[in-house]
Amino acid sequence: MPCQVVKVADVARPFITELKTKVATLPSPPLLLAFLANDDPAARKYAEWTAKTCADTGLRFKLVECPRTELEDRIVAANANADVHGIMVYYPVFGGTQDGYIQNTVSHRKDVEGLCHKYRYNMYHNIRFLDAEKTEKCIVPCTPLALVKILEHVGVYNRVLEEGDRLHGRTVTIVNRSEVVGRPLAALLANDGAKVYSVDVDGIMELHRGTGLKLRKHEVFETKITLREALAASDVVITGVPSPSYKIDTAQLKDGVVAVNFSTAKNFSDDITEKASIYVPSVGKVTVAMLERNLLRLHEYLVKNQGRG
Amino acid sequence: MPCQVVKVADVARPFITELKTKVATLPSPPLLLAFLANDDPAARKYAEWTAKTCADTGLRFKLVECPRTELEDRIVAANANADVHGIMVYYPVFGGTQDGYIQNTVSHRKDVEGLCHKYRYNMYHNIRFLDAEKTEKCIVPCTPLALVKILEHVGVYNRVLEEGDRLHGRTVTIVNRSEVVGRPLAALLANDGAKVYSVDVDGIMELHRGTGLKLRKHEVFETKITLREALAASDVVITGVPSPSYKIDTAQLKDGVVAVNFSTAKNFSDDITEKASIYVPSVGKVTVAMLERNLLRLHEYLVKNQGRG
Numbered sequence: 001m002p003c004q005v006v007k008v009a010d011v012a013r014p015f016i017t018e019l020k021t022k023v024a025t026l027p028s029p030p031l032l033l034a035f036l037a038n039d040d041p042a043a044r045k046y047a048e049w050t051a052k053t054c055a056d057t058g059l060r061f062k063l064v065e066c067p068r069t070e071l072e073d074r075i076v077a078a079n080a081n082a083d084v085h086g087i088m089v090y091y092p093v094f095g096g097t098q099d100g101y102i103q104n105t106v107s108h109r110k111d112v113e114g115l116c117h118k119y120r121y122n123m124y125h126n127i128r129f130l131d132a133e134k135t136e137k138c139i140v141p142c143t144p145l146a147l148v149k150i151l152e153h154v155g156v157y158n159r160v161l162e163e164g165d166r167l168h169g170r171t172v173t174i175v176n177r178s179e180v181v182g183r184p185l186a187a188l189l190a191n192d193g194a195k196v197y198s199v200d201v202d203g204i205m206e207l208h209r210g211t212g213l214k215l216r217k218h219e220v221f222e223t224k225i226t227l228r229e230a231l232a233a234s235d236v237v238i239t240g241v242p243s244p245s246y247k248i249d250t251a252q253l254k255d256g257v258v259a260v261n262f263s264t265a266k267n268f269s270d271d272i273t274e275k276a277s278i279y280v281p282s283v284g285k286v287t288v289a290m291l292e293r294n295l296l297r298l299h300e301y302l303v304k305n306q307g308r309g
Numbered sequence: 310m311p312c313q314v315v316k317v318a319d320v321a322r323p324f325i326t327e328l329k330t331k332v333a334t335l336p337s338p339p340l341l342l343a344f345l346a347n348d349d350p351a352a353r354k355y356a357e358w359t360a361k362t363c364a365d366t367g368l369r370f371k372l373v374e375c376p377r378t379e380l381e382d383r384i385v386a387a388n389a390n391a392d393v394h395g396i397m398v399y400y401p402v403f404g405g406t407q408d409g410y411i412q413n414t415v416s417h418r419k420d421v422e423g424l425c426h427k428y429r430y431n432m433y434h435n436i437r438f439l440d441a442e443k444t445e446k447c448i449v450p451c452t453p454l455a456l457v458k459i460l461e462h463v464g465v466y467n468r469v470l471e472e473g474d475r476l477h478g479r480t481v482t483i484v485n486r487s488e489v490v491g492r493p494l495a496a497l498l499a500n501d502g503a504k505v506y507s508v509d510v511d512g513i514m515e516l517h518r519g520t521g522l523k524l525r526k527h528e529v530f531e532t533k534i535t536l537r538e539a540l541a542a543s544d545v546v547i548t549g550v551p552s553p554s555y556k557i558d559t560a561q562l563k564d565g566v567v568a569v570n571f572s573t574a575k576n577f578s579d580d581i582t583e584k585a586s587i588y589v590p591s592v593g594k595v596t597v598a599m600l601e602r603n604l605l606r607l608h609e610y611l612v613k614n615q616g617r618g
Binding site: 067069072073096097098099100101104105117120121124125179183205219220221222 | 376378381382385405406407408409410413414426429430433488492514528529530531
């Protein structure tokens with residue numbers, strides 16, 4: 001079979017190695033505070049996994065369990081605590097828009113997940129740095145960032161092109177338009193030059209920077225295209241449908257497609273390897289590496305700005 | 310019948326009069342830009358009503374209809390347009406958390422609805438001014454603010470007490486915990502000294518500033534109290550359940566209760582006047598007056614800060 005099935009650990013490894021080297025040079029390892037204020041067993045499992053990975057990399061990780069009614073005040077205290085370098089929260093806590101409020105309560109200086117409005121806004125608007133001098137890169141949400149790194153790893157990003165334009169000419173379908181992964185990912189790829197079809201149950205949206213990448217940032221368009229047409233046109237298909245019964249019809253894919261699944265369920269059938277040139281069945285390990293990478297970055301900015309202040 | 314049924318127009322009138330007087334002194338009337346990016350007939354009707362009220366008060370109102378895909382860029386442009394003093398959006402646009410993103414894209418300097426994170430955070434944390442000199446009051450969301458003004462009008466706020474503590478001793482049940490009305494309202498009333506039971510389908514939360522108002526801001530507690538018990542203990546019951554079949558059982562209310570309904574449906578039965586001392590069947594007109602009041606306030610700050618800048 002010519003299809004290359006990518007082991008996601010291979011993508012994560014160079015990042016982890018780089019992180020370990022950096023951490024080793026620091027006088028004391030950065031501290032990530034993770035708030036668990038729900039009783040979701042999946043969140044607890046993810047927390048244990050993050051703890052293990054952080055220990056392995058040499059980072060400090062502290063899980064704080066608290067009632068959801070205390071969460072906001074605890075976050076406010078952590079924002080002000082100079083010994084805390086990164087803050088994350090296991091969602092859902094209250095669910096819906098109240099969780100959006102909690103996300104914005106985390107200071108952008110400690111937001112390892114990149115979920116506060118400042119980072120979201122900058123990401124959608126293709127603003128890549130926090131400062132005019134371009135010394136502080138914006139934090140990008142972990143799973144979308146992991147998917148970008150995977151696409152770089154498998155050669156979808158064309159290094160011959162200028163950074164920021166390296167997806168020019170690529171068409172990508174993303175089946176998932178959540179605020180946490182699908183929509184930010186669509187924006188990131190479109191800002192990097194791709195033509196993106198963003199699919200959810202309500203329909204399909206098209207994102208791109210215009211012919212010849214004439215726009216500085218992507219725009220969003222309603223489209224009447226069907227999923228079948230979008231798949232047939234796509235060089236890359238990325239799926240994140242959290243249902244084991246949802247499957248992309250392999251027959252509808254372009255021969256040689258790059259297929260990436262970030263759902264915990266398998267959204268591609270087993271015959272995907274007969275059609276795809278590259279198949280990435282999961283992304284989790286790269287996500288945690290990106291979480292750690294974001295923590296190191298925030299730690300670096302905090303130390304730098306402390307020196308200034 | 311000794312129950313006083315409050316005509317909400319009577320509550321709104323002094324505010325409207327005050328607004329008209331203020332607007333008349335200005336060199337040019339403030340402009341409110343309202344974005345309609347959905348095809349909800351209720352939103353259109355509300356827009357027409359707002360246009361009429363603004364015209365009557367002497368304020369400028371402009372309805373901008375645009376596809377939802379253009380909304381964000383239009384808001385960004387309006388943020389930067391010095392001729393625009395207030396911005397509002399008819400929700401839902403995309404629905405769910407993506408609308409939360411849009412709310413935060415409106416500059417707090419022009420957010421007449423008080424829905425951006427800065428105002429929400431300040432409201433929940435009982436921070437009433439934007440500046441340390443206390444010259445700029447924070448914007449409070451229109452419907453919760455309207456309900457506060459109604460409770461002041463009907464004497465639930467006790468003017469003998471210090472401002473900020475005037476609900477000390479009052480118990481209030483609010484049946485609705487939406488992010489737009491119920492939850493902010495619960496926080497506002499608890500911050501003003503009330504003990505609040507916040508009710509939704511998932512259960513009841515209790516909010517207060519502790520015995521003797523010892524806390525600077527309210528805290529939130531999970532409670533096992535039943536709705537029946539909460540109603541029996543409440544001096545004020547405020548409802549906002551958007552279903553005509555939902556009715557509060559009058560028999561469960563305290564004799565002489567103050568009953569306020571902000572839902573478009575009638576959440577109290579007709580026999581409410583046999584038990585309540587005061588009944589407020591609707592709040593809409595006060596909400597629009599508060600929207601205008603917020604606009605005037607933002608206009609005042611914009612002019613002041615322009616002078617400074």
